[in-house]
Amino acid sequence: MGRLRKSVGEIGEFRLIDRIRKILPVSRNKDLLVDIGDDTAVIRMDERRALLLTCDIQVEGRHFRLDRTTPYQVGRRAMAVNLSDIASMGGKPTYALVSLGLPADFPLKSCDRLFEGIRDELLPHRAYVIGGNLARTKEGLIVDVTLLGEADLSRVLTRGGARVGDRIFVTGHLGASGAGFQALKAFGKNVPGKFREMVNRHVLPVPRVDLGRRISRSGVASAMIDLSDGVAGDLFHVCTRSGVGAEIREDSLPLPEGIGAIARKSGTSVLELALHSGEDYELLFTVPPGVSARRIRSLPGDSGIPVTEIGRIVKREEGYCLVDSRGKKRPLTPAGWDHFRTPRG
The missing domain is CATH 3.30.1330.10 (PurM-like, N-terminal domain)
Incomplete structure (x- = not known):
């Protein structure tokens, strides 16, 4: 009887999606x-x-x-x-x-x-x-x-095209939306000017539609996903669909100015905001190793949006990990935004 009473909040968003998928019939439409x-x-x-x-x-x-x-x-x-x-x-x-x-x-x-x-x-x-x-x-x-x-x-780019040896890139900055949310919690509508850009990134995210089309048309990317759940969670979705593992380099994460002050104010860490807070709506994409740096640099055109290499795709058995500045690896928890578990204040 206990199993029958289990709630959606106990299993979380992504296990619930898997459960729903198993109930629904599979379309045979080619x-x-x-x-x-x-x-x-x-x-x-x-x-x-x-x-x-x-x-x-x-x-x-x-x-x-x-x-x-x-x-x-x-x-x-x-x-x-x-x-x-x-x-x-x-x-x-x-x-x-x-x-x-x-x-x-x-x-x-x-x-x-x-x-x-x-x-x-x-x-x-x-x-x-x-x-x-x-x-x-x-x-x-x-x-x-x-x-x-x-x-x-x-x-068309999906989550399922990443291959071992691919490099991992992200657009923009990571953790800006999460830091903006924390600034709103701390200051309400009286957010200091130095944090206003991060608040804007939370309240009014900028979808990278034009850049997504440029990446697609360039033919350089093997897989792509938008960062709604946090880079740790969304990259894990790519790894799961592609049947691979990944390494993220901690010192390569592109961070917005002022995120350290917000992390201290909110009692969290910069790394937590960058990896797990979610709702940045940047793009993460993987690129085969033979693609030149010049082609990658050309992707943003004149938009001014930074594109940063943050890691690489590895064999599934090598795991899913974070590499610190000394080269030490530790398991990376793929937790991110979950509609049924992540609290919002």
């Missing part, structure tokens, strides 16, 4: 190229194009708080996290469906601002909302987005 277990589903449209489909939900009190963020920011963030999934596959967003759960007393002006945020996040990509649904909630705002995109069929 045009379904990627299903449950990657950043988006991928369906062949024709000989050249692939359709990408993803969805993500934002729940008040869990993913955001309206005393710290505005409805406009919530709208932009809800769309940005979906755009990041499309970016991780090397795709271009096209159309979105938006479903809202709204309390009856939710202000009309706030609803307007929410959709203005959604609109403004999509406009640079020439993507549009084409439908959705509305429902009443007892309390709290829920924003559920389904996003469609397209990609070159021959250039």
Whole structure:
């Protein structure tokens, strides 16, 4: 009887996904190229194009708080996290469906601002909302987005392509969103200016759509994923799908300015924020060893987004580890953001 009473919180998000996957029938459609277990589903449209489909939900009190963020920011963030999934596959967003759960007393002006945020996040990509649904909630705002995109069929990147010897790269900085969240907890709306950029990275993540397409079209990457759960957790997803292990070099992690001060203020460590805090929405990708440094440097174009090598793919039996500045290896815990376990204050 005890086993029958086990809750979703006890097993966590990723074991729950595996459990659901085992219940559902497997599609035999040859045009379904990627299903449950990657950043988006991928369906062949024709000989050249692939359709990408993803969805993500934002729940008040869990993913955001309206005393710290505005409805406009919530709208932009809800769309940005979906755009990041499309970016991780090397795709271009096209159309979105938006479903809202709204309390009856939710202000009309706030609803307007929410959709203005959604609109403004999509406009640079020439993507549009084409439908959705509305429902009443007892309390709290829920924003559920389904996003469609397209990609070159021959250039779609998944989590499953990493091979032994590949180098591991990340865009941007690691731990910025987690540090921004901690700054909001510590200071509320009166965050000192020196921490404001990290707060912005948490409240308004910037999906790397254009860079994801450049990486895909360059043909240099073997696998890619967006960093929603933290680099330790997301790289582990790549390793699991690819059947490999990995080493991350601690002294190579690209860190945002000011993260040390936030770590001290919040009673955590810089390493914890960089590896496990999640919601950076940067891209992690693997590259075969023969690709030149010049080709890697050319990927960001004139965007100014840094691309940093942080480790390498190893044989599965060599494990999953962190290498410190002295070359000492220790097991790396693949823990990151988990919707049913990770606390949010």
